[in-house]
Amino acid sequence: EDQVTQSPEALRLQEGESSSLNCSYTVSGLRGLFWYRQDPGKGPEFLFTLYSAGEEKEKERLKATLTKKESFLHITAPKPEDSATYLCAVSSMIKAAGNKLTFGGGTRVLVKP
Amino acid sequence: GAVVSQHPSRVICKSGTSVKIECRSLDFQATTMFWYRQFPKQSLMLMATSNEGSKATYEQGVEKDKFLINHASLTLSTLTVTSAHPEDSSFYICSAKGLGLAYEQYFGPGTRLTVT
Numbered sequence: 001e002d003q004v005t006q007s008p009e010a011l012r013l014q015e016g017e018s019s020s021l022n023c024s025y026t027v028s029g030l031r032g033l034f035w036y037r038q039d040p041g042k043g044p045e046f047l048f049t050l051y052s053a054g055e056e057k058e059k060e061r062l063k064a065t066l067t068k069k070e071s072f073l074h075i076t077a078p079k080p081e082d083s084a085t086y087l088c089a090v091s092s093m094i095k096a097a098g099n100k101l102t103f104g105g106g107t108r109v110l111v112k113p
Numbered sequence: 114g115a116v117v118s119q120h121p122s123r124v125i126c127k128s129g130t131s132v133k134i135e136c137r138s139l140d141f142q143a144t145t146m147f148w149y150r151q152f153p154k155q156s157l158m159l160m161a162t163s164n165e166g167s168k169a170t171y172e173q174g175v176e177k178d179k180f181l182i183n184h185a186s187l188t189l190s191t192l193t194v195t196s197a198h199p200e201d202s203s204f205y206i207c208s209a210k211g212l213g214l215a216y217e218q219y220f221g222p223g224t225r226l227t228v229t
Contacts, residue, residue: 034218
Protein backbone atom coordinates (compact mmCIF):
# COMPACT_ATOMS: atom_id res chain seq x y z
CA GLU A 1 0.00 0.00 0.00
CA ASP A 2 1.28 3.45 -0.93
CA GLN A 3 2.19 5.66 2.02
CA VAL A 4 3.14 9.32 2.35
CA THR A 5 4.42 10.92 5.55
CA GLN A 6 5.06 14.64 5.87
CA SER A 7 7.11 16.38 8.51
CA PRO A 8 6.96 18.53 10.45
CA GLU A 9 3.20 18.76 11.03
CA ALA A 10 3.51 22.48 11.68
CA LEU A 11 6.23 25.05 11.08
CA ARG A 12 6.47 28.61 12.39
CA LEU A 13 8.90 30.84 10.55
CA GLN A 14 9.94 34.44 10.75
CA GLU A 15 9.71 36.33 7.50
CA GLY A 16 12.94 35.71 5.59
CA GLU A 17 13.81 32.56 7.55
CA SER A 18 14.34 29.80 4.98
CA SER A 19 13.33 26.22 5.77
CA SER A 20 12.50 22.84 4.24
CA LEU A 21 9.49 20.55 4.41
CA ASN A 22 9.93 16.79 4.11
CA CYS A 23 7.77 14.23 2.31
CA SER A 24 8.76 10.58 2.72
CA TYR A 25 7.01 8.05 0.53
CA THR A 26 6.70 4.38 -0.32
CA VAL A 27 4.97 3.53 -3.56
CA SER A 28 4.73 0.62 -5.96
CA GLY A 29 6.37 2.28 -8.92
CA LEU A 30 6.32 6.06 -8.75
CA ARG A 31 4.39 7.65 -11.56
CA GLY A 32 4.69 11.12 -10.07
CA LEU A 33 5.05 13.06 -6.83
CA PHE A 34 2.96 16.18 -6.47
CA TRP A 35 3.10 19.24 -4.24
CA TYR A 36 0.02 21.32 -3.53
CA ARG A 37 -0.66 24.41 -1.46
CA GLN A 38 -3.96 24.69 0.42
CA ASP A 39 -5.30 27.83 2.05
CA PRO A 40 -7.96 27.52 4.78
CA GLY A 41 -11.42 26.83 3.35
CA LYS A 42 -10.14 26.39 -0.20
CA GLY A 43 -9.21 23.55 -2.52
CA PRO A 44 -5.56 22.59 -3.04
CA GLU A 45 -3.60 24.59 -5.59
CA PHE A 46 -1.19 22.65 -7.80
CA LEU A 47 2.47 23.59 -7.41
CA PHE A 48 4.79 20.94 -8.87
CA THR A 49 5.05 17.47 -10.34
CA LEU A 50 8.28 15.50 -9.99
CA TYR A 51 8.77 12.27 -11.90
CA SER A 52 12.24 10.90 -11.21
CA ALA A 53 15.01 11.05 -8.62
CA GLY A 54 17.28 14.03 -9.06
CA GLU A 55 14.59 16.20 -10.58
CA GLU A 56 14.13 19.74 -9.24
CA LYS A 57 11.50 22.38 -9.94
CA GLU A 58 11.24 26.00 -8.84
CA LYS A 59 8.51 28.58 -8.59
CA GLU A 60 9.19 31.93 -6.98
CA ARG A 61 10.40 31.18 -3.43
CA LEU A 62 9.62 27.47 -3.63
CA LYS A 63 11.89 24.70 -4.84
CA ALA A 64 10.96 21.01 -4.87
CA THR A 65 13.46 18.17 -5.06
CA LEU A 66 13.07 14.41 -5.32
CA THR A 67 15.05 11.34 -4.28
CA LYS A 68 14.02 7.69 -4.42
CA LYS A 69 12.56 7.85 -0.93
CA GLU A 70 11.64 11.45 -0.22
CA SER A 71 10.95 14.89 -1.53
CA PHE A 72 11.76 18.26 -0.04
CA LEU A 73 10.00 21.56 -0.51
CA HIS A 74 12.41 24.37 0.21
CA ILE A 75 10.99 27.78 1.05
CA THR A 76 13.56 30.52 0.55
CA ALA A 77 13.13 33.85 2.35
CA PRO A 78 9.43 33.24 2.99
CA LYS A 79 6.87 36.00 3.19
CA PRO A 80 3.63 36.03 5.23
CA GLU A 81 1.67 35.20 2.06
CA ASP A 82 3.48 31.85 1.93
CA SER A 83 1.52 30.80 5.01
CA ALA A 84 -0.58 27.77 4.04
CA THR A 85 -0.76 24.02 4.37
CA TYR A 86 1.53 22.25 1.93
CA LEU A 87 0.40 18.82 0.78
CA CYS A 88 2.48 16.09 -0.83
CA ALA A 89 0.92 13.26 -2.84
CA VAL A 90 2.08 10.33 -4.94
CA SER A 91 0.60 8.47 -7.86
CA SER A 92 1.44 4.83 -8.55
CA MET A 93 2.17 3.20 -11.90
CA ILE A 94 0.15 0.15 -10.94
CA LYS A 95 -2.83 -0.07 -13.27
CA ALA A 96 -5.21 -0.98 -10.47
CA ALA A 97 -4.39 2.29 -8.75
CA GLY A 98 -5.88 4.20 -11.66
CA ASN A 99 -4.92 7.83 -11.39
CA LYS A 100 -5.48 8.03 -7.65
CA LEU A 101 -3.35 10.24 -5.46
CA THR A 102 -2.23 9.21 -1.99
CA PHE A 103 -1.83 12.28 0.19
CA GLY A 104 0.33 12.94 3.20
CA GLY A 105 -1.04 14.67 6.28
CA GLY A 106 0.32 18.05 5.23
CA THR A 107 2.61 20.63 6.83
CA ARG A 108 0.98 23.81 8.17
CA VAL A 109 3.34 26.72 7.61
CA LEU A 110 2.92 30.05 9.38
CA VAL A 111 5.21 32.89 8.38
CA LYS A 112 5.24 35.80 10.82
CA PRO A 113 6.19 39.32 9.69
CA GLY B 114 -5.48 27.15 -17.58
CA ALA B 115 -6.76 23.96 -15.83
CA VAL B 116 -9.54 25.62 -13.86
CA VAL B 117 -12.10 23.59 -11.92
CA SER B 118 -15.22 25.11 -10.40
CA GLN B 119 -17.64 23.79 -7.79
CA HIS B 120 -21.16 24.84 -7.00
CA PRO B 121 -22.40 25.64 -4.47
CA SER B 122 -19.53 26.85 -2.30
CA ARG B 123 -21.63 26.50 0.83
CA VAL B 124 -24.88 24.66 1.49
CA ILE B 125 -26.98 24.09 4.56
CA CYS B 126 -29.63 21.39 4.44
CA LYS B 127 -31.93 19.65 6.86
CA SER B 128 -31.38 16.12 8.02
CA GLY B 129 -33.04 13.62 5.69
CA THR B 130 -32.89 15.75 2.57
CA SER B 131 -30.57 15.34 -0.41
CA VAL B 132 -28.08 17.82 -1.78
CA LYS B 133 -26.26 17.92 -5.11
CA ILE B 134 -22.79 19.37 -5.66
CA GLU B 135 -21.53 20.15 -9.16
CA CYS B 136 -17.94 20.02 -10.34
CA ARG B 137 -16.96 21.48 -13.69
CA SER B 138 -13.72 21.65 -15.62
CA LEU B 139 -13.86 25.05 -17.29
CA ASP B 140 -11.04 25.02 -19.82
CA PHE B 141 -10.21 21.37 -20.39
CA GLN B 142 -11.91 18.03 -20.86
CA ALA B 143 -11.74 15.89 -17.74
CA THR B 144 -11.41 12.22 -18.52
CA THR B 145 -11.38 11.42 -14.82
CA MET B 146 -12.83 13.27 -11.86
CA PHE B 147 -12.30 12.56 -8.20
CA TRP B 148 -14.32 13.39 -5.10
CA TYR B 149 -12.65 13.97 -1.75
CA ARG B 150 -13.81 14.71 1.74
CA GLN B 151 -11.78 16.73 4.21
CA PHE B 152 -12.30 17.06 7.94
CA PRO B 153 -10.90 20.03 9.90
CA LYS B 154 -7.12 20.03 10.11
CA GLN B 155 -6.92 16.71 8.29
CA SER B 156 -5.72 15.73 4.87
CA LEU B 157 -7.90 14.80 1.90
CA MET B 158 -9.73 11.47 1.90
CA LEU B 159 -10.58 10.07 -1.52
CA MET B 160 -14.21 9.00 -1.75
CA ALA B 161 -14.56 7.92 -5.37
CA THR B 162 -13.16 8.10 -8.87
CA SER B 163 -15.37 8.67 -11.87
CA ASN B 164 -14.67 8.32 -15.55
CA GLU B 165 -16.91 9.95 -18.12
CA GLY B 166 -19.74 7.68 -19.16
CA SER B 167 -19.03 4.89 -16.71
CA LYS B 168 -19.90 4.01 -13.13
CA ALA B 169 -17.87 5.54 -10.35
CA THR B 170 -15.39 3.47 -8.36
CA TYR B 171 -15.83 3.98 -4.64
CA GLU B 172 -13.16 3.66 -1.99
CA GLN B 173 -13.55 1.09 0.73
CA GLY B 174 -15.97 2.22 3.41
CA VAL B 175 -17.75 4.80 1.24
CA GLU B 176 -21.46 4.05 0.80
CA LYS B 177 -22.25 4.21 -2.89
CA ASP B 178 -25.99 4.46 -2.28
CA LYS B 179 -25.47 7.45 -0.05
CA PHE B 180 -22.96 9.32 -2.18
CA LEU B 181 -24.23 9.16 -5.75
CA ILE B 182 -21.75 10.22 -8.40
CA ASN B 183 -22.55 10.99 -12.01
CA HIS B 184 -19.98 11.93 -14.64
CA ALA B 185 -22.29 12.68 -17.52
CA SER B 186 -19.93 14.68 -19.70
CA LEU B 187 -16.25 15.45 -20.09
CA THR B 188 -16.70 18.69 -18.16
CA LEU B 189 -19.24 17.87 -15.46
CA SER B 190 -19.44 15.51 -12.51
CA THR B 191 -22.00 15.66 -9.71
CA LEU B 192 -22.01 14.31 -6.18
CA THR B 193 -25.41 13.83 -4.53
CA VAL B 194 -25.49 13.24 -0.82
CA THR B 195 -28.74 11.39 -0.21
CA SER B 196 -30.69 11.40 3.06
CA ALA B 197 -28.07 13.61 4.63
CA HIS B 198 -27.31 13.39 8.34
CA PRO B 199 -25.28 15.71 10.58
CA GLU B 200 -22.30 13.35 10.36
CA ASP B 201 -22.18 14.03 6.60
CA SER B 202 -21.29 17.64 7.35
CA SER B 203 -17.86 18.20 5.87
CA PHE B 204 -15.79 19.95 3.22
CA TYR B 205 -16.19 18.20 -0.13
CA ILE B 206 -13.64 18.84 -2.87
CA CYS B 207 -13.55 17.60 -6.43
CA SER B 208 -10.56 17.32 -8.73
CA ALA B 209 -10.13 16.62 -12.40
CA LYS B 210 -7.52 15.11 -14.62
CA GLY B 211 -7.59 15.71 -18.33
CA LEU B 212 -6.00 14.53 -21.51
CA GLY B 213 -2.64 16.14 -22.10
CA LEU B 214 -2.35 17.36 -18.51
CA ALA B 215 0.10 14.67 -17.44
CA TYR B 216 -0.86 13.06 -14.17
CA GLU B 217 -1.59 15.98 -11.90
CA GLN B 218 -5.09 16.66 -10.66
CA TYR B 219 -6.58 20.12 -10.52
CA PHE B 220 -8.87 20.86 -7.63
CA GLY B 221 -12.05 22.83 -7.28
CA PRO B 222 -12.52 25.39 -4.49
CA GLY B 223 -14.57 23.00 -2.35
CA THR B 224 -18.10 22.89 -0.98
CA ARG B 225 -18.85 23.28 2.72
CA LEU B 226 -21.87 21.11 3.59
CA THR B 227 -23.67 21.60 6.89
CA VAL B 228 -26.52 19.27 7.79
CA THR B 229 -28.78 20.51 10.57
